Amino acid sequence: MLGLMTDKPLLISSLIEYAAKYHGETEIVSCNTNGSIDRSNYKKVNTRCKKLAQSLLKMGVKKGDTIGTMAWSNVRHYELYYGVSGIGAICHTINPRLFPEQISFIANDANDKYLFLDAEFLPLVENLSKTLVNVKKFIIMCSKDEMPSSKIIDDLICYEEMIEIESDDFSWPDFDEKTASSLCYTSGTTGNPKGVLYAHRSTVIHSMAAAAADAMCISARDVIMPVAPMFHANGWGIPYAATMAGAKLVLPGRNLDGESVQSLIENEQVTFTAAVPTIWLMLFEYLEKTGKKLESLNRCVIGGSACPRFMMEKFYEKYGVDVIHCWGMTETSPIGTINRPLSKHDTTDFTKKFDLAVKQGRPVYGVELKITDDNGIVLPNDGKSFGNLWIRGPWICSGYLNIKNSETHGDDDWFLTGDVATLDSDGYMQITDRTKDVIKSGGEWISSIEIENFAAGHPAIKEAAVIGIFHPKWDERPLLILVKNENSEVTEEEIFAFLKDKIASWWMPNAIEFIDALPHTATGKIQKLELREKFKDYKFEDI
Numbered sequence: 242m243l244g245l246m247t248d249k250p251l252l253i254s255s256l257i258e259y260a261a262k263y264h265g266e267t268e269i270v271s272c273n274t275n276g277s278i279d280r281s282n283y284k285k286v287n288t289r290c291k292k293l294a295q296s297l298l299k300m301g302v303k304k305g306d307t308i309g310t311m312a313w314s315n316v317r318h319y320e321l322y323y324g325v326s327g328i329g330a331i332c333h334t335i336n337p338r339l340f341p342e343q344i345s346f347i348a349n350d351a352n353d354k355y356l357f358l359d360a361e362f363l364p365l366v367e368n369l370s371k372t373l374v375n376v377k378k379f380i381i382m383c384s385k386d387e388m389p390s391s392k393i394i395d396d397l398i399c400y401e402e403m404i405e406i407e408s409d410d411f412s413w414p415d416f417d418e419k420t421a422s423s424l425c426y427t428s429g430t431t432g433n434p435k436g437v438l439y440a441h442r443s444t445v446i447h448s449m450a451a452a453a454a455d456a457m458c459i460s461a462r463d464v465i466m467p468v469a470p471m472f473h474a475n476g477w478g479i480p481y482a483a484t485m486a487g488a489k490l491v492l493p494g495r496n497l498d499g500e501s502v503q504s505l506i507e508n509e510q511v512t513f514t515a516a517v518p519t520i521w522l523m524l525f526e527y528l529e530k531t532g533k534k535l536e537s538l539n540r541c542v543i544g545g546s547a548c549p550r551f552m553m554e555k556f557y558e559k560y561g562v563d564v565i566h567c568w569g570m571t572e573t574s575p576i577g578t579i580n581r582p583l584s585k586h587d588t589t590d591f592t593k594k595f596d597l598a599v600k601q602g603r604p605v606y607g608v609e610l611k612i613t614d615d616n617g618i619v620l621p622n623d624g625k626s627f628g629n630l631w632i633r634g635p636w637i638c639s640g641y642l643n644i645k646n647s648e649t650h651g652d653d654d655w656f657l658t659g660d661v662a663t664l665d666s667d668g669y670m671q672i673t674d675r676t677k678d679v680i681k682s683g684g685e686w687i688s689s690i691e692i693e694n695f696a697a698g699h700p701a702i703k704e705a706a707v708i709g710i711f712h713p714k715w716d717e718r719p720l721l722i723l724v725k726n727e728n729s730e731v732t733e734e735e736i737f738a739f740l741k742d743k744i745a746s747w748w749m750p751n752a753i754e755f756i757d758a759l760p761h762t763a764t765g766k767i768q769k770l771e772l773r774e775k776f777k778d779y780k781f782e783d784i
Contacts, residue, residue, distance in 0.1 A: 264487030293324030436642030499527025551698030
């Protein structure tokens with residue numbers, strides 16, 4: 242016998258409809274490219290989303306059609322999140338930092354019918370327009386007086402003109418909650434990026450889990466600024482979770498330098514934010530130069546790559562901000578684990594507090610993890626055994642778009658993440674490496690991430706990376722590659738002395754190289770593939 246509950250589908254449109262009804266006057270703040278600020282609220286934005294939905298329907302957009310976006314984190318991009326998905330179409334956020342050929346590939350692979358873009362991306366899109374074989378029209382996300390012209394693309398459409406003629410009277414349609422809602426592509430560090438298609442159901446459930454008290458702990462009292470771009474795994478889901486909670490939302494636009502981020506935090510009294518470690522390095526540099534503080538900020542989520550211990554300690558000790566370490570992937574919507582202490586950790590001392598905090602955390606509700614050896618044998622959750630990390634759950638992808646066979650999707654809905662990790666008895670997971678980056682020396686694994694995090698804690702060091710270099714006796718040994726802080730000097734010997742009591746002696750890098758800058762992927766991660774190419778002929782002195 243079926244349960245006696247209403248069979249109401251979980252749809253993304255219900256999030257903005259709820260926020261408009263019960264938090265209608267709560268602000269949505271949007272920072273433009275020129276630094277100016279636009280202010281709206283959930284009630285007004287919901288109306289604009291409905292106008293956008295009507296415009297799309299008149300343009301012939303049907304359920305299941307894919308609509309591309311190429312924009313920074315701003316209110317018009319936010320409206321596309323809801324206006325597109327709200328009618329059963331698919332909102333495909335494109336990372337404009339990708340190589341042009343990758344952008345063309347994913348737009349065509351996704352079969353984008355229309356492309357919405359910030360005006361500054363018009364030159365990029367003009368150069369690609371002949372390769373975007375399925376795009377019917379290009380919509381510039383600006384007002385009439387900001388509308389650019391093009392000698393290459395005919396009949397550009399102005400976003401504001403498009404929606405202003407539509408009626409306020411529109412009701413969001415109901416449909417199956419398993420309908421596709423949005424599409425993100427992996428960053429594609431090797432080969433072509435792969436498409437991950439999200440559903441309304443998975444997105445709403447993910448938002449509930451992410452906002453929970455033992456996760457991001459998001460509430461209507463928060464002022465939330467998702468620094469993670471809206472084209473990166475749907476802004477880590479925060480534009481959905483914040484809306485569900487009715488929190489004030491601050492969308493920072495394209496300017497993510499230290500001064501811009503600190504100014505927004507101060508002026509808008511931001512309490513919660515989220516970004517990759519690179520953003521916080523820039524913020525720290527600005528705060529050190531100016532002596533400014535982060536008075537309103539009480540917590541920030543750091544993910545995308547492992548957060549160095551020194552960064553957590555500095556946030557907490559100097560600025561009174563709790564760092565919430567998290568882990569996820571495009572394939573996990575993206576939240577997989579979040580690091581929150583248990584009650585038994587309340588009495589732990591400072592050192593043990595951060596011993597725990599550097600781990601990527603425990604699975605949120607709905608997620609399961611396991612680690613296996615290379616033969617698929619499940620390894621114990623003892624906090625010591627290293628293994629291949631697998632994940633499954635209601636918002637974990639079951640396959641890639643337009644790819645029939647995927648080696649990373651196993652039996653019983655398990656997904657092979659490509660990370661090497663440990664799991665302890667409480668379920669805390671710690672990433673020790675990516676499978677492709679792991680260093681195997683004398684038959685033992687060395688964690689490049691752990692060495693990097695300790696090295697980056699030296700006051701003279703800005704960034705650190707470790708790669709494996711061929712060694713005739715040990716197969717591989719670690720090379721530590723460092724970028725110094727501006728106006729800082731440090732020697733190789735000083736770094737070795739700094740690391741001596743922090744890592745196992747056999748983990749100690751065989752050599753250190755200082756370079757001007759590390760290469761990064763389009764999502765801010767260190768591009769180790771490029772480093773391995775750069776140092777492919779490197780030879781240690783003991784060889």
